[in-house]
Amino acid sequence: MSEGKTKSRFMSTKGARSVMTAFIGFVALFIIFSVLSSNFRTPANVQNLLRQIAPILIIGLGQGFVLLTGNIDLSIGSVVGMVCMTAGTLMTKGTNPLLAILLALSMGLLVGVLNGILVAKFKLPAFIGTLGTMTLARGIAQLVNNNRNTDFIGTEAQWFRDSFYYGDILKVYNAFWIGLILLTVFYFILSKTKYGRHVYAVGSNINAARLSGVKTDNIILSTYVVSSFCASMTGLMLLASAGMGTMDAGGSYEMYAVAACVIGGISTLGGSGILLGVLPGAAIWGILQNGLHFVGAPVALRNIVIGIIVILAVLLDIVRGPALSKKG
Amino acid sequence: MSDYLVEMKQINKAFSGVKALEDVDFNLKPGEVMALLGENGAGKSTLMKILSGVINRDSGTVKVFGKEVGDLNTKEAQKMGISIIHQELNMCPDLTIAENIFLGNEIVNKGLIDRNEMNQKTREFLGRLGLEIDPEILVGDLSVSVQQLVEIAKALSFDAKVVIMDEPTSALTSAEIERLFNIIQDMKDNGCGVVYISHRLEELAHITDRVTILRDGKFVIEGEFSDFTLDRIITNMVGREITEQFPRDPGVRQDIIFSVKNLSNGKRVKDVSFDLYAGEVLGIAGLMGAGRTETTRCIFGVEHLESGDIYLEGKKLSINGPSDAIAEGIVLIPEDRKKDGLATELSINDNLALPNLDLVSNKFGVINQNKEKNLVDSAIKNFNVKLASKADNASSLSGGNQQKIVIGKWLSRESKVIIFDEPTRGIDVGSKVEIYNLINELKKQGVGVLVVSSEMPEVMGISDRIIVMCDGKVTGEYLHDEATEDKIMADATAFEIKK
Ligand SMILES: Nc1ncnc2c1ncn2[C@@H]1O[C@H](COP(=O)(O)OP(=O)(O)OP(=O)(O)O)[C@@H](O)[C@H]1O
Numbered sequence A: 001m002s003e004g005k006t007k008s009r010f011m012s013t014k015g016a017r018s019v020m021t022a023f024i025g026f027v028a029l030f031i032i033f034s035v036l037s038s039n040f041r042t043p044a045n046v047q048n049l050l051r052q053i054a055p056i057l058i059i060g061l062g063q064g065f066v067l068l069t070g071n072i073d074l075s076i077g078s079v080v081g082m083v084c085m086t087a088g089t090l091m092t093k094g095t096n097p098l099l100a101i102l103l104a105l106s107m108g109l110l111v112g113v114l115n116g117i118l119v120a121k122f123k124l125p126a127f128i129g130t131l132g133t134m135t136l137a138r139g140i141a142q143l144v145n146n147n148r149n150t151d152f153i154g155t156e157a158q159w160f161r162d163s164f165y166y167g168d169i170l171k172v173y174n175a176f177w178i179g180l181i182l183l184t185v186f187y188f189i190l191s192k193t194k195y196g197r198h199v200y201a202v203g204s205n206i207n208a209a210r211l212s213g214v215k216t217d218n219i220i221l222s223t224y225v226v227s228s229f230c231a232s233m234t235g236l237m238l239l240a241s242a243g244m245g246t247m248d249a250g251g252s253y254e255m256y257a258v259a260a261c262v263i264g265g266i267s268t269l270g271g272s273g274i275l276l277g278v279l280p281g282a283a284i285w286g287i288l289q290n291g292l293h294f295v296g297a298p299v300a301l302r303n304i305v306i307g308i309i310v311i312l313a314v315l316l317d318i319v320r321g322p323a324l325s326k327k328g
Numbered sequence B: 001m002s003d004y005l006v007e008m009k010q011i012n013k014a015f016s017g018v019k020a021l022e023d024v025d026f027n028l029k030p031g032e033v034m035a036l037l038g039e040n041g042a043g044k045s046t047l048m049k050i051l052s053g054v055i056n057r058d059s060g061t062v063k064v065f066g067k068e069v070g071d072l073n074t075k076e077a078q079k080m081g082i083s084i085i086h087q088e089l090n091m092c093p094d095l096t097i098a099e100n101i102f103l104g105n106e107i108v109n110k111g112l113i114d115r116n117e118m119n120q121k122t123r124e125f126l127g128r129l130g131l132e133i134d135p136e137i138l139v140g141d142l143s144v145s146v147q148q149l150v151e152i153a154k155a156l157s158f159d160a161k162v163v164i165m166d167e168p169t170s171a172l173t174s175a176e177i178e179r180l181f182n183i184i185q186d187m188k189d190n191g192c193g194v195v196y197i198s199h200r201l202e203e204l205a206h207i208t209d210r211v212t213i214l215r216d217g218k219f220v221i222e223g224e225f226s227d228f229t230l231d232r233i234i235t236n237m238v239g240r241e242i243t244e245q246f247p248r249d250p251g252v253r254q255d256i257i258f259s260v261k262n263l264s265n266g267k268r269v270k271d272v273s274f275d276l277y278a279g280e281v282l283g284i285a286g287l288m289g290a291g292r293t294e295t296t297r298c299i300f301g302v303e304h305l306e307s308g309d310i311y312l313e314g315k316k317l318s319i320n321g322p323s324d325a326i327a328e329g330i331v332l333i334p335e336d337r338k339k340d341g342l343a344t345e346l347s348i349n350d351n352l353a354l355p356n357l358d359l360v361s362n363k364f365g366v367i368n369q370n371k372e373k374n375l376v377d378s379a380i381k382n383f384n385v386k387l388a389s390k391a392d393n394a395s396s397l398s399g400g401n402q403q404k405i406v407i408g409k410w411l412s413r414e415s416k417v418i419i420f421d422e423p424t425r426g427i428d429v430g431s432k433v434e435i436y437n438l439i440n441e442l443k444k445q446g447v448g449v450l451v452v453s454s455e456m457p458e459v460m461g462i463s464d465r466i467i468v469m470c471d472g473k474v475t476g477e478y479l480h481d482e483a484t485e486d487k488i489m490a491d492a493t494a495f496e497i498k499k
């Protein structure tokens, strides 16, 4: 009935239910793996698990922005590799780590701008446009160090490795903190600002949004920039973790990002879902990787399980939608 | 065989606890047109969706051709001979006209779709409605009025015994309406029953045999149309009397606030010029396809202009998109609510707030929730929108209430020029009067109001001045007191004379 002041935008959407479902799913998996494996339930592994979630969480946040407008960004996995290789190469060549980070980051952002222009201005279908830049960015990842992975990035960059990955605050690794901070900031932007409403409006009905004064092209472009920023952060995180740049870093991450979003209730059709859902979405992805490893399942099986979970999440979403309105 | 094609008894239906229909009775005889009337949100569409299997009832009995039926789905209803023209256009924009008409009933020849046959039949159906158009055009490229004709043609393609028309004429002009009425007459002669829902009460007299009136989800009265006067119908619908259908405050015309000079867009807009005075309502009359909607879209920056200038308060504007127009104080309330007016899968709240977020957010773009709530609540109150919760999706509203949102979202901000394109499409008599009063109010504040309307009584009733368009050009201009229906029709069809 009348929704009062207490019922916030958050609880009033269908997305909120998906976030809760995903969260409950995560807790259930956590309990199952804890029962099955004593190594899984150690504090050290829980710390590890959170850190493992971070890259997918971050890249998922960016993909979430793009999905909310009804588009998709396939290039982000390659951007991870490109940023990782670029920063890594520069560091091994003696560039100041901070400068290397900034340069690599700006290259990542450029890909985002390019995606935005292709999709928003030239009206390329998002799937095609970003498929192109996906190949392009991976090519650059291979090119920067002459088709070889980089050497160790050196002790001068130790602070970088600590701050992005190995260090911890309150026993939680920095990688996870970075993810949480980005999640909070982005969630605030999407739910509390004019810009955020415009993102949802574009995804829901781009014509109506434009006729309501929304600069739809700019909104679409900006979501691609956010997405490539998140991918770049993930790339830096992988570099910090490995201590060297690898050309195939971030392979398939664009799909893992979609998976995290969809499990968390962000519709690929645009306009509906809550960014908070990416956290349980990424967490389910991470716990399956980590937990299945501890119960001795081979990599192939992990992929199969994750695939099934994604399909179930989407089915659940579809079944819930129209069925509800038909019954009234 | 019973006397009735359809008998519905004690129908109940609630949406998330809110009653939309309460013990409603309804019946339909062969060879008659039953007008189903009521205010916005009275439950007309809901009742007909139950009959045609789109939604299921909570309780009550339904008999079709004398036989009791359980919950039908749309396909089963269609097979039984019930066909419905939905209020909200329900077509696939990326399919052709023919593909839409035969969707689910494709003509198959040796396992392959027979395109030629489908196109041929489509041409026939459309021809009956007086529409000569290539059946291979994509529906998404058609104007609302043509889409509505296609939707009608689709419903007629089934050979149905019961045809439900939920506001079939809301986007049509008089010529097409007349053809539709001829077709309805044919159907009556063939023993079909027609349920006719409309807020254009004037047109009822041409076809109606009986009326059923609902109010707030309840059955009010049923009877022979000849026993009703228009006033009696309105009183039963609204529950009170309405004295004046087109209240108009003559007001005082001030200076010219807005002009367009020689607008052309290379398509249907050809060299259009006119002035609009502050405190004036300028009506634009014309037939379907006259270029009126395109003109408004060019002004608002939705469509690209090839040549021509736009002046506001004497200043030449360069408008590159709706956001520029809005910033200058020009707003457009569009004709096609599903495509341009509403984001139906966003909440009612978000739809009302969308164009006004600049008014309720600080300089960092952070929305002040209290301000937003006040803005949204007052829009809902001013327009008397009938809703369960403003957090529900806009799609849960009845058609007329959706239209109120489309209008309401634009009137929270101060504008200099407001363009209404078919503003009262699907709105009930009572609410229409409220909108006309609101237009009078805007006039008093010195706003320039432009109203595109295909409803002749409306455009003549509320405009201070009327321009008529035909084939993309302005062909006539009249002051309120000079205008007659004949003069306007003559100008609206001026191109036929020239040829
Ligand atoms: N899917 C739905 N979910 C929630 N409420 C609904 C839904 N469909 C209809 N309603 C509500 O049921 C009531 C009746 O709606 P209905 O569409 O039948 O009205 P109507 O008489 O056709 O009005 P209009 O003249 O505006 O088309 C309205 O209050 C509407 O908000």
Ligand SMILES: [Mg+2]
Residues within 6 Å of the ligand: B044, B045, B046, B087, B166, B398, B399, B400
């Ligand atoms: Mg209706």
